[in-house]
Amino acid sequence: MNKQNLFLLLLPFLLFSCSTGKKSLQKGNYYQAITQAVERLKSKPDNEKALTVVKEGYPMAMEWSQEELDLALSSNSAFKWEQAINTMHQVNRLSELIRSTPAARKIISNPKTYTSELNMAYEKAAEERYQAGIHFIEQNTREAARTAFNHFQKADQLIPGYENVLQEMETAKEMATYKVIVEAATVQSRTYKLSSEFFYNQVFEFLNNKYPERSFVNFYSPQQAERFQIQHPDFIVQMEFFDFSVGNVVRNEKEEQLTKRIKVETKDTTRVTYTTYKAKLKTFSDKVISGGRLNYRIIDFNTDNLLRDNLIPGSFTWENRYAIFVGDEEALSDEQFALTKNKTLPLPPHQDLFIEFTRPIYERLSSDLDQFFRRYR
The missing domain is CATH 1.10.10 (Arc Repressor Mutant, subunit A)
Known part of the structure; x- marks a missing residue:
């Protein structure tokens, strides 16, 4: 931070600390006037203007505060005693400030302090x-x-x-509090043995972090609902994965001839000499494409009305690229050479691929659920 910015940052404090409070007193801002004057006396105890503001302004501030108390307590306004508390605290803060400043205390030897009145x-x-x-x-x-x-x-x-x-x-x-039961995300498939437990736990953790127990929307698993004997929740959230495939393998091969001419430095500067490198490169790409959709529904338990019925698609592509070559290594680019260091990898398990393609679904679902339930919290 440069000196100019630092000065601008400190300017309001400097102006406040240098003020004697005279202008604030003239405007009827009694508490501000006394505070400014006392702060000035802390650094300059013999400041005449600040001493005058404390001497003349403090009785005005006490008279004004008493009027405020009388008006508040004689009114029919709601929570008038909280207004009274605020006024009493304001007086007590002035008292504490004056008592901690010797120059001000010489003028106001016994500043007003509310104790028993404040407790009442x-x-x-x-x-x-x-x-x-x-x-x-x-x-x-x-x-x-x-x-x-x-x-x-x-x-x-x-x-x-x-x-x-x-x-x-x-x-x-x-x-x-609104009570919401979040049912497990079902996976209907005869082809794959997959578990949606990871996905469900993510969703459930998100909802409970976003809407903690102190909020007015609480989420329960079916097991928790049974344990807490929640027989009449407000909403039910249902989730089901369908129309999905996991592990569609696509293999591609590409063969190419590579030639690279490189200038060779020689002692004879009058001649330009090149060396030609050649290689045959075969590049392989193994892709596993997975995807599907989640259907989520929000149901009003009391009316059985379907409030949300949305589909969220998701996909994930796993890819492994590697290569082999014969010929001169110098004919390859850095990227091509790096591919030759890669190896054939086993295909990921179906369960891992399933988890990966549900990640974008989770992002969209968590946003949708938050948008729906935030109106109730």
């Missing part, structure tokens, strides 16, 4: 959130349960373990 405000705020959660959970709908969960969670943040909020959070989470 937390109790009131937690109760507000708790009662709001009870109100919504009693509506007995999924959306209301999600709102209730958020209120209970906020109550627990204000006062951890308030009343029986943890139990209520668990109840609301259970009511709000």
